[in-house]
Amino acid sequence: MSTRRNPMEPQGLGHALETLGAWVLALLWILPLAYAFWTAFHPPEFATRFDPLAPLSLQNFVNAWNAAPFASYFVNTIILVTMILAAQLVLCTLAAYAFARYAFFGRDVLFMLVLVQLMIMPDVLIVENYRTMAALDLTDTITAIGLPYMASAFGIFLMRQTFKTVPKELDEAARVEGASALQVLLKVYVPLARPVYVAFGLVSVSYHWNNFLWPLIVTNSVGSRPLTVGLQVFSSTDQGIDWSIITAATLMTSAPLLIAFLLFQRQFVQSFMRAGIR
Amino acid sequence: MNRFSVQIHGWLLVLPAAVLLAAFTHYPAVATLLHSFYSTPKANRPAVWVGLENYRAMTQDPVFWQVLGNNLWFALGTIPASIALAMLMATWVNGKLHGRAFLRLAYFTPTILPMIAVANIWLFFYTPTYGLLEQITVDLLGLPSHNWLGTPSTVLACLIVVTVWKEAGFFMIFYLAALQAIPPALAEAAAIEGASRWTYFRRVVFPLLMPTTLFVLVNAVINSFRLVDHIIVMTRGGPDNASSLLLYYIYDVAFKFWDSSYASALTIVLLAILASAAIMQFAFLEKRTHYQ
Known part of the structure; x- marks a missing residue:
């Protein structure tokens, strides 16, 4: 491995100043989070008072957990992101395979139509999609939250690009061996695209774990509300301004993603990179 | 395989995938346009064709113009700031500074948190008297107390700060990838020529980052018209619509006043804005494929 130094790295005083700048910015960036952690892990009387001797406490989390049906919200969110991801993986893989390897009639026009969704996302079509869900009698169900996102243009695009890099010879060899189209897809293409699936999966899960506006509109009961909506209902109505409990609830809802991110930092960063660069 | 089976x-x-896309992207886009030409159906009166009436009402709706203006300021406030910060962050994280791993973690963490959770934290941060901001400005610096989210002149700026904070780390990732793709020979050549770090950045790195900047720019434009979660938590568009953005106004009109026709007309404006971004993106994607 070469260890050539980049001569354009800052040196001497410049290096010190830039390091200082980078650290100040980083500390500013985690300040709101650190503040939330402080408030959530200390008794309410220390919520806005900084005393290094303040006792640590988990009581805020207990209170928040007992004050709203967070267990159902967690279950709903987990069902939601699993359902969306499973559907996306199947639908996008099939479509991407066709777009990458089948010269069927109307392919290019259809592909352009798919790409339209990259700009005009379901996020902004709330009025008509709500009308559709009402007509299908699906409002206030987890299915209704997920349905508009199941065919992901982004996923199709990402996987098509990946499938196109698979050597045609591999495909042909498998077919000569007597593999069917689906077998070729599952045995040749999908295994080779594994890193892209991981990247897409992470991006999809974090997007839908965090999604808020559409679930807020289409759900109105504990049975279907995901965490984000549950948190909003909880913090805007039930609690007045008990910040200790609200920040505890806030951290609780973000905890799974935050912990996963801390554990798999590199994969997260690389996945977002891979998914964005395409 | 014969030609026929390729088709099938x-x-x-x-x-x-095509059926779902048609049902939840193409159909609603077209239906929005159609419904914007009708009146909103009421209990005893079905929808009737009103032509451009909803659009005429829009031009005379002061809230619409205010919201559109807010959204432009919001875009102007968030886009350049988050792009510049993202570039700076990427440069630092890509370099050999001490504690690089921590820096990357700190910059990127806001990206993976739900906007709704983040908004709650910032709401607390901005709270009058108790909030951290007031504790710094009033208790530490001795400035007069100020209701940051309750004053029309500062509320939008507060939301812009939250958005920049949330987005910069996300855009940083793309710059980081682009920086890592720059051949080290360029830096060596620049050093031989005696270029300063700043000149090297301005004349070599910045132009090479241009395709990334274009990509990030399109995403930032889309986000500035798509992100409204924090408004619902922090201000509900107030005070006096000073922090309302276009999509939030659509949400208000459609699901609080239940005026779905007018909401459709407003959505058409939003779609037109996004379509312009789309044209930019397609022109740009076209260019990118030539590189490969």
Whole structure:
């Protein structure tokens, strides 16, 4: 491995100043989070008072957990992101395979139509999609939250690009061996695209774990509300301004993603990179 | 495979995704346009064709103009700031500074948190008297107390700060990838020529980052018209619509006043804005494929 130094790295005083700048910015960036952690892990009387001797406490989390049906919200969110991801993986893989390897009639026009969704996302079509869900009698169900996102243009695009890099010879060899189209897809293409699936999966899960506006509109009961909506209902109505409990609830809802991110930092960063660069 | 089965297989593979896309992207986009020409159906009166009436009402709706203006300021406030910060962050994280791993973690963490959770934290941060901001400005610096989210002149700026904070780390990732792709020979050549770090950045790195900047720019434009979660938590568009953005106004009109026709007309404006971004993106994607 070469260890050539980049001569354009800052040196001497410049290096010190830039390091200082980078650290100040980083500390500013985690300040709101650190503040939330402080408030959530200390008794309410220390919520806005900084005393290094303040006792640590988990009581805020207990209170928040007992004050709203967070267990159902967690279950709903987990069902939601699993359902969306499973559907996306199947639908996008099939479509991407066709777009990458089948010269069927109307392919290019259809592909352009798919790409339209990259700009005009379901996020902004709330009025008509709500009308559709009402007509299908699906409002206030987890299915209704997920349905508009199941065919992901982004996923199709990402996987098509990946499938196109698979050597045609591999495909042909498998077919000569007597593999069917689906077998070729599952045995040749999908295994080779594994890193892209991981990247897409992470991006999809974090997007839908965090999604808020559409679930807020289409759900109105504990049975279907995901965490984000549950948190909003909880913090805007039930609690007045008990910040200790609200920040505890806030951290609780973000905890799974935050912990996963801390554990798999590199994969997260690389996945977002891979998914964005395409 | 014969030609006929290629056709059948191709279409069968695409069909499930195509049906869902048509049902929840293309159909609603077209239906929005159609419904914007009708009146909102009421209990005893079905929708009737009103032509451009909803659009005429829009031009005379002061809230619409205010919201559109807010959204432009919001875009102007968030886009350049988050792009510049993202570039700076990427440069630092890509370099050999001490504690690089921590820096990357700190910059990127806001990206993976739900906007709704983040908004709660910032709401607390901005709270009058108790909030951290007031504790710094009033208790530490001795400035007069100020209701940051309750004053029309500062509320939008507060939301812009939250958005920049949330987005910069996300855009940083793309710059980081681009920086890592720059051949080290360029830095060596620049050093031989005696270029300063700043000149090297301005004349070599910045132009090479241009395709990334374009990509990030399009995403930032889309986000500035798509992100409204924090408004619902922090201000509900107030005070006096000073922090309302276009999509939030659509949400208000459609699901609080239940005026779905007017909401459709407003959505058409939003779609037109996004379509312009789309044209930019397609022109740009076209260019990118030539590189490969």
